[in-house]
Amino acid sequence: MKQTANLPGEFELIARYFAPLARGFPGAFGLLDDVAVIAPLPGHELVAKTDAIVGGVHFLHDDPPDLIARKALRVNLSDLAAKGAVPRAYMLDIMLPKTVTEAWIAAFARGLADDQNEYGVHLIGGDTDSTPGPVTVAIMAFGDVATGRMLRRGGARAGDTVFVTGTIGDAALGLTVLRGQLANLDTNAADFLVGRYRLPRPRVRLSPRLIGIANAALDVSDGLLADLGHLCEASELAAVIEAPRVPLSTAVRAVLATHSGHITTVLTGGDDYEILFTAPPEAVNELAELSRTLDVPITPIGRMRSPSIGKQPQITVLGESGKPLIFDRSGWTHF
Amino acid sequence: MKQTANLPGEFELIARYFAPLARGFPGAFGLLDDVAVIAPLPGHELVAKTDAIVGGVHFLHDDPPDLIARKALRVNLSDLAAKGAVPRAYMLDIMLPKTVTEAWIAAFARGLADDQNEYGVHLIGGDTDSTPGPVTVAIMAFGDVATGRMLRRGGARAGDTVFVTGTIGDAALGLTVLRGQLANLDTNAADFLVGRYRLPRPRVRLSPRLIGIANAALDVSDGLLADLGHLCEASELAAVIEAPRVPLSTAVRAVLATHSGHITTVLTGGDDYEILFTAPPEAVNELAELSRTLDVPITPIGRMRSPSIGKQPQITVLGESGKPLIFDRSGWTHF
Numbered sequence: 001m002k003q004t005a006n007l008p009g010e011f012e013l014i015a016r017y018f019a020p021l022a023r024g025f026p027g028a029f030g031l032l033d034d035v036a037v038i039a040p041l042p043g044h045e046l047v048a049k050t051d052a053i054v055g056g057v058h059f060l061h062d063d064p065p066d067l068i069a070r071k072a073l074r075v076n077l078s079d080l081a082a083k084g085a086v087p088r089a090y091m092l093d094i095m096l097p098k099t100v101t102e103a104w105i106a107a108f109a110r111g112l113a114d115d116q117n118e119y120g121v122h123l124i125g126g127d128t129d130s131t132p133g134p135v136t137v138a139i140m141a142f143g144d145v146a147t148g149r150m151l152r153r154g155g156a157r158a159g160d161t162v163f164v165t166g167t168i169g170d171a172a173l174g175l176t177v178l179r180g181q182l183a184n185l186d187t188n189a190a191d192f193l194v195g196r197y198r199l200p201r202p203r204v205r206l207s208p209r210l211i212g213i214a215n216a217a218l219d220v221s222d223g224l225l226a227d228l229g230h231l232c233e234a235s236e237l238a239a240v241i242e243a244p245r246v247p248l249s250t251a252v253r254a255v256l257a258t259h260s261g262h263i264t265t266v267l268t269g270g271d272d273y274e275i276l277f278t279a280p281p282e283a284v285n286e287l288a289e290l291s292r293t294l295d296v297p298i299t300p301i302g303r304m305r306s307p308s309i310g311k312q313p314q315i316t317v318l319g320e321s322g323k324p325l326i327f328d329r330s331g332w333t334h335f
Numbered sequence: 336m337k338q339t340a341n342l343p344g345e346f347e348l349i350a351r352y353f354a355p356l357a358r359g360f361p362g363a364f365g366l367l368d369d370v371a372v373i374a375p376l377p378g379h380e381l382v383a384k385t386d387a388i389v390g391g392v393h394f395l396h397d398d399p400p401d402l403i404a405r406k407a408l409r410v411n412l413s414d415l416a417a418k419g420a421v422p423r424a425y426m427l428d429i430m431l432p433k434t435v436t437e438a439w440i441a442a443f444a445r446g447l448a449d450d451q452n453e454y455g456v457h458l459i460g461g462d463t464d465s466t467p468g469p470v471t472v473a474i475m476a477f478g479d480v481a482t483g484r485m486l487r488r489g490g491a492r493a494g495d496t497v498f499v500t501g502t503i504g505d506a507a508l509g510l511t512v513l514r515g516q517l518a519n520l521d522t523n524a525a526d527f528l529v530g531r532y533r534l535p536r537p538r539v540r541l542s543p544r545l546i547g548i549a550n551a552a553l554d555v556s557d558g559l560l561a562d563l564g565h566l567c568e569a570s571e572l573a574a575v576i577e578a579p580r581v582p583l584s585t586a587v588r589a590v591l592a593t594h595s596g597h598i599t600t601v602l603t604g605g606d607d608y609e610i611l612f613t614a615p616p617e618a619v620n621e622l623a624e625l626s627r628t629l630d631v632p633i634t635p636i637g638r639m640r641s642p643s644i645g646k647q648p649q650i651t652v653l654g655e656s657g658k659p660l661i662f663d664r665s666g667w668t669h670f
């Protein structure tokens with residue numbers, strides 16, 4: 001509870017910047033009690049997720065504070081979304097070094113306020129602390145899902161089609177741009193990729209609509225192939241992916257046109273926060289309709305199959321020619 | 336998700352040390368999915384609390400890892416307890432510097448396992464990250480409370496008796512010992528006080544029994560007078576405390592016998608994690624019975640009263656003579 005020297009006290013900070021974010025959620029008690037009270041909507045249970053981000057590890061120290069706040073929140077909302085849950089509330093632990101100013105905190109809180117409007121969630125509790133280390137933000141998010149209907153990693157069936165939303169590889173190439181390793185890219189493409197890295201867009205509107213259609217789902221945070229690996233492992237199945245069908249943005253296509261080796265970055269890089277899911281092949285029309293209604297691209301990229309006898313669940317990636325691609329360990333460590 | 340260099344990978348760490356802590360809670364999915372599912376018990380709602388602790392701020396870098404784990408968990412359980420909730424589950428975000436060894440993590444997890452047995456709670460989710468800063472542990476705890484019955488800060492009534500559990504001031508004087516500022520104290524007393532600072536004992540068995548008796552409650556984490564101040568403010572009341580009635584351990588009495596000025600430390604120091612609550616005076620017999628049954632000391636120390644007209648809610652502390660004590664700002668900043 002100790003506070004940094006150049007800031008107002010903890011209670012004042014909470015009253016000024018965080019309590020306004022708790023308005024509209026009675027169980028948050030205006031952040032004036034010690035705890036929050038939350039119950040799932042009737043017929044629902046709560047889905048809970050926590051993820052923390054650390055300065056110098058998950059974001060850069062001079063990243064804009066509103067973007068840090070929104071990224072911290074959105075990586076959690078993305079997990080709720082991928083499970084078919086509708087996000088409703090979150091708690092926030094924020095650890096601040098002495099160098100942080102009140103203006104920084106004000107901007108951080110504005111970022112949260114913007115995303116609360118965008119996603120319909122409320123802050124319901126939290127903790128502010130000082131730290132001798134970097135800014136550290138831990139979020140715990142809550143959503144509602146119909147009882148027993150949560151989309152699991154482990155529900156895929158052999159023969160299911162593998163689908164992914166949006167485009168893949170943008171965030172990983174955005175990080176590559178930030179590292180100065182894609183210097184010749186045109187500014188618009190570079191900005192687009194960096195934006196995708198800095199600010200995930202969790203697919204919250206789509207997610208509840210996938211219940212009853214998808215057999216298994218998770219968000220693409222570790223990378224397309226790694227996350228498909230998690231899904232295969234949990235479902236005890238193998239998968240075949242056709243690389244040419246993986247949906248790519250114009251910016252990623254531009255990168256690949258001159259740096260074809262970055263296909264590895266695209267397929268194995270993380271932070272896209274799209275939804276990867278499997279559904280029976282006959283769901284394709286219903287999904288196409290959903291894609292149009294919600295204006296969310298949904299692309300079939302492969303299929304689930306039984307693993308070879310005696311082998312670990314395995315992912316095969318087919319290239320343009322229909323022949324399997326081989327990834328080296330640095331790119332794709334599950335092989 | 337990036338992991339420190341001298342440790343197994345994140346998934347291996349989770350499988351080895353944290354997944355075993357999730358056994359016995361179906362909605363944790365063995366920590367193999369992205370989220371947890373939790374619903375309150377029938378007729379109940381969930382009480383949620385998060386509190387983080389930071390190396391060099393809330394604990395010392397060379398504190399035993401099992402104690403760090405248990406303190407991180409217990410400060411959260413204490414808040415649930417003070418609200419009448421029965422703790423059931425928690426999530427854990429842990430940020431680790433590169434200097435942390437696998438043995439450290441094993442001991443940390445053992446501390447959690449011990450407390451899971453002691454308090455009947457389960458790990459249901461979390462996140463492990465590397466940090467260039469100190470060890471940082473964020474816990475979010477969940478408990479069940481009968482719907483609408485949570486003990487609030489703001490329910491006290493004028494005329495209520497103010498009660499506190501256990502003894503007050505032990506932890507603050509324990510920290511004083513650790514700082515080398517109580518050198519002449521005998522070893523047993525010093526060990527007792529340090530133990531009280533290092534390892535809170537949340538009053539989880541008592542808490543649900545206070546529902547229907549107490550009008551307002553919170554745990555003593557900021558200090559007796561500060562926390563009573565929070566209760567007064569939320570209840571829009573004033574309070575009178577009789578200092579000689581504040582329950583003190585033998586060790587604290589020994590300190591005060593030679594360092595009477597430490598009465599300020601006792602009344603304003605934090606980290607006791609006892610429960611401070613108010614109840615009508617006629618509840619005293621029922622509380623005495625509860626105290627005997629549960630073997631938890633419960634002591635009346637004062638009463639709530641209407642604030643003077645036009646004044647802020649105020650706390651008066653009466654000394655031996657019945658005259659008000661005055662605390663300087665360093666000890667008691669709410670005046």
